Amino acid sequence: MVKMLYWILGLLLFGLSAGFSHADAKNIHTNMFSSGDILKIIVYGNPDLTLETKVNESGKITFPLLGEITIGGMTPSAAEKKIADMLQREGFLRKPQVTILTTTLYSQQISMLGHVRNQGRYTIDGERSLTDVLAMAGGISPDGGNTVTLIRAEDDHFVKEEINMLAIFQSGDMRLNPTIRGGDLIYVAIAPRFYIYGEVQRPGFYRLEPNMTVVQALSTGGGLNQRGTERGVRIQRRDADGMLQVIRVKPNDLVQPDDVVYIQESLF
Numbered sequence: 001m002v003k004m005l006y007w008i009l010g011l012l013l014f015g016l017s018a019g020f021s022h023a024d025a026k027n028i029h030t031n032m033f034s035s036g037d038i039l040k041i042i043v044y045g046n047p048d049l050t051l052e053t054k055v056n057e058s059g060k061i062t063f064p065l066l067g068e069i070t071i072g073g074m075t076p077s078a079a080e081k082k083i084a085d086m087l088q089r090e091g092f093l094r095k096p097q098v099t100i101l102t103t104t105l106y107s108q109q110i111s112m113l114g115h116v117r118n119q120g121r122y123t124i125d126g127e128r129s130l131t132d133v134l135a136m137a138g139g140i141s142p143d144g145g146n147t148v149t150l151i152r153a154e155d156d157h158f159v160k161e162e163i164n165m166l167a168i169f170q171s172g173d174m175r176l177n178p179t180i181r182g183g184d185l186i187y188v189a190i191a192p193r194f195y196i197y198g199e200v201q202r203p204g205f206y207r208l209e210p211n212m213t214v215v216q217a218l219s220t221g222g223g224l225n226q227r228g229t230e231r232g233v234r235i236q237r238r239d240a241d242g243m244l245q246v247i248r249v250k251p252n253d254l255v256q257p258d259d260v261v262y263i264q265e266s267l268f
Helices: 002-019 076-089 132-136 164-170 215-220
Strands: 038-043 051-054 062-063 069-072 098-104 109-114 120-123 144-154 157-164 185-191 194-199 206-207 228-238 244-246 259-263
Touching: 038 132, 051 062, 051 144, 051 185, 069 076, 069 132, 109 132, 132 144, 132 185, 144 164, 157 164, 194 215, 215 228, 215 259
Parallel strands: 109 185, 194 259
Antiparallel strands: 038 051, 038 098, 062 069, 109 120, 144 157, 144 185, 194 206, 228 244, 228 259
């Protein structure tokens, strides 16, 4: 059942990716400008005043005839009016018509890192949910975990939030699916693993599913070979101080991340 849910999650996120592309030219009149945004400013009927410029770290641009203009924190429509008013007030033009196109809206870019199919920076327009932006990155890769870390700036500090993607799809509660904002960083860690060695059919490391028991771990490793015995199962596990412990376990005990399950040889 759990494997089926992972398969459905991966299929949904991968399939949704077809509806999105990387940073396209946008004309978004609901966002505010910030440093790093690249703008194309057009003054109708005055091609010599048309230019492409970048908002500097102080939230300013340099415009012909007017010099430095602060537009950081303004919407495109407000910035258009400000430039038009300044051109008219200074006597350069009568009733100028100014249009600002956002070639690259840096403030609306997010970073997708970790175990997604396509890492990188993506531009979002309007409101996007976490599942939306994961789809933009092609979905979670097969070795990615079901916990996604979201880091965002809040005033003068950063806030970290962990979201359980499996819980969203199991419950169907989209309130658990947060809205992503420009500047957010989304990181998908590798799925937790366990290791199994000794007298099993397929020793090695495997993905640790939620609430996996010792007997389920043995099954994942192909079961015991002819020399193995369930009576001698041991787990090597590090405690909170990093000290290695050897624990004798029962078939229904839970396996933890990074456990090493060792199957002893039967004496009979």
